[in-house]
Amino acid sequence: MDPPHSQGICHSWMVLPWNDGSGIGNGSFGIFKTRNSAGLSLRWRCFGESSSLPWEIPEGFVIPGEAVVPVANCDVREYNSNPKEQLPFKEFVEYWRECIGNGHRSPRGCLYLKDWHLSRAFPEQDVYTTPVYFSSDWLNEYWDAAAGDDFRFVYMGPKGSWTPFHADVFRSYSWSANVCGRKRWLLYPAGHEEFLRDRHGNLPFDVTAPDLRDERIYPRSGRSQPPLEILQEAGEIVFIPSGWHHQVHNLEDTISINHNWVNGCNVAAMWSFLQDELAAVQRELGQWRDPMDDWHLQCQLIMKSCTGIDYKEFYNFLRVVAENRISVLEKGLDEESSSQRNSKAAISALGMLHAVFDLKRAAQVLSSLSANEDFRRLGPAGLGPAPEALLQRLQAAIDTALL
Structure with missing residues (x-):
């Protein structure tokens, strides 16, 4: 057809x-x-x-x-x-x-x-x-x-x-x-x-x-x-x-x-979907925005219960993906947990240029997430390295790999 x-x-x-x-x-x-x-x-x-x-x-x-x-x-x-x-x-x-x-x-x-x-x-x-x-x-x-x-x-x-x-x-x-x-x-x-x-x-x-x-x-x-x-x-x-x-x-x-x-080719689509999901929750809870002190946190909580992820976990998702690739580019495979070794072996098998491609795509979405008003309201608790520091490390790894 x-x-x-x-x-x-x-x-x-x-x-x-x-x-x-x-x-x-x-x-x-x-x-x-x-x-x-x-x-x-x-x-x-x-x-x-x-x-x-x-x-x-x-x-x-x-x-x-x-x-x-x-x-x-x-x-x-x-x-x-x-x-x-x-x-x-x-x-x-x-x-x-x-x-x-x-x-x-x-x-x-x-x-x-x-x-x-x-x-x-x-x-x-x-x-x-x-x-x-x-x-x-x-x-x-x-x-x-x-x-x-x-x-x-x-x-x-x-x-x-x-x-x-x-x-x-x-x-x-x-x-x-x-x-x-x-x-x-x-x-x-x-x-x-x-x-x-x-x-x-x-x-x-x-x-x-x-x-x-x-x-x-x-x-x-x-x-x-x-x-x-x-x-x-x-x-x-x-x-x-x-x-x-x-x-x-x-x-x-x-x-x-x-x-x-999900990978570097569609992670932007995932981020767009999450923004749409949060906007839908915010519309449903709009009438309680002023009287509820933690309205933004409640929206994240409901979003996670419906979708399976919130903005902080999405940040940590990007962080883990980025850090795995930075580690492979900097150190190769080393002695870590079984799951980490398996992940890094898979990354290494795809090659250095693929790892750089992934880092570039992760950096694009991470930049958008870091500038997002709803994400910034959540504060730094539970994020590990600050988004700005992670972005700097990401860019440094990309620049070094391409020398």
């Missing part, structure tokens, strides 16, 4: 087939990331050049049946999502087998194991290796070390399971690899979702619903172009750019890896 157009900008996409194993160059893929305008599907041989299958379970890999996993019911709508429950992995597998045996029907509804932090739950297991195109990953670099969290997920669902219309956390990039099965993706370029809001400003739950064409409910829907549609086969990866809203349907029994990440 033809790519959609929005506000005069052509949002292109292309399919990149797996060939002799050389794939595409990381520099070529960087074009897609910096333009933020490509839906991308490519074949990825997950384990071993000799394998004829797109996925093999590594030898010794075991998931205990008593492991507890998050499971959504796709047949139930709760606000604009599907309600979740925690189930033993063994129970979900038994449900899935019964569902398949009953023609993909179950009195329990259509259950979908999603957002499972498998890598975090079993760090000793080598769950998967991130493809080189996606290896510059600030998001997981920070959360692995600072918060003991991650944005690496496994999804398992029967035919008919699906994920409602949404955009990804922090307006990050995401990539999704089909271990087995088949998915149908419906994607809208960043900004295009505005045509899909209803009279109250709410986004749709399901973009395939007939009432989306009712302009009494969705007054701007007639201006919307059809979504970009991708059919993803087993062994293929789909790349979702920052801010692209999407909806995903499993056309067969499907297992996939879904991984969110």
Whole structure:
């Protein structure tokens, strides 16, 4: 199908087939990331050049049946999502087998194991290796070390399971690899979702619903172009750019890896999103601005509860990313914690120029954050080095590296 157009900008996409194993160059893929305008599907041989299958379970890999996993019911709508429950992995597998045996029907509804932090739950297991195109990953670099969290997920669902219309956390990039099965993706370029809001400003739950064409409910829907549609086969990866809203349907029994990440190409989009989120909170709390002494702190608190991050943590996110790259440029790899060594090894593998590129992008966003009035009101507590000092160190590292 033809790519959609929005506000005069052509949002292109292309399919990149797996060939002799050389794939595409990381520099070529960087074009897609910096333009933020490509839906991308490519074949990825997950384990071993000799394998004829797109996925093999590594030898010794075991998931205990008593492991507890998050499971959504796709047949139930709760606000604009599907309600979740925690189930033993063994129970979900038994449900899935019964569902398949009953023609993909179950009195329990259509259950979908999603957002499972498998890598975090079993760090000793080598769950998967991130493809080189996606290896510059600030998001997981920070959360692995600072918060003991991650944005690496496994999804398992029967035919008919699906994920409602949404955009990804922090307006990050995401990539999704089909271990087995088949998915149908419906994607809208960043900004295009505005045509899909209803009279109250709410986004749709399901973009395939007939009432989306009712302009009494969705007054701007007639201006919307059809979504970009991708059919993803087993062994293929789909790349979702920052801010692209999407909806995903499993056309067969499907297992996939879904991984969110931010880097120098889209960290400015993350910062823009956070500013929009804070502005929305401030509008909602506007009437209490004068009588509430700590109004600005309360806005940050509510923003973090809704979004998962506030301005101070965003500063520390930029600080950790910058300091890791400065350390690699100045000292190389040294004896530190395992997570720090792993992060710095990944940075070193990308090369000095990539580290300098990252520092330049971090400096641009850090400069904007430091000048932001809402950030300046928060004060220096909990920030580590002052933003001005960090910026000076950043610039010095860039200048030294380029000598």
